[in-house]
Amino acid sequence: MKVVFDTNILISAIVYGGTPRYCLDIAREGKIKFYTSRILLLELATKLQKKFEWEDYKIETTIRGISKYARIVEPSESIDVISKDEKDNRILEVASEVDADFIVSGDKKHILPLEKFGNTIILSAAEFIKLIDTKD
Incomplete structure (x- = not known):
């Protein structure tokens, strides 16, 4: 199962825990294939620094940790579906x-209202966990 986590899910998982952290734990345990990109990891680092005032070493450690189990890809095509928040297209x-x-x-x-993008189903963390739990 291939999954892309929005940066807001990663932030919630790292900073607050709860259901988003459970999603990330599933990826860390190798139960799903978690994909991201350098641009999304940079966005995560920037938000941790600016919004949560994390120090560089803590951000670097976090990004390195995620990089150990995330599959980092560089998209070959540019997508412009979401005009109100262009960064969401990443x-x-x-x-x-x-x-x-x-x-x-x-x-x-912007993201959840799409419900689907091509063959990709878009879910909240709670919906995803419910789906995963029913597959076990």
């Missing part, structure tokens, strides 16, 4: 590149 680009089964997002304004 998530769609990764999903398209790997033909992801799921995008997991907490973005109720």
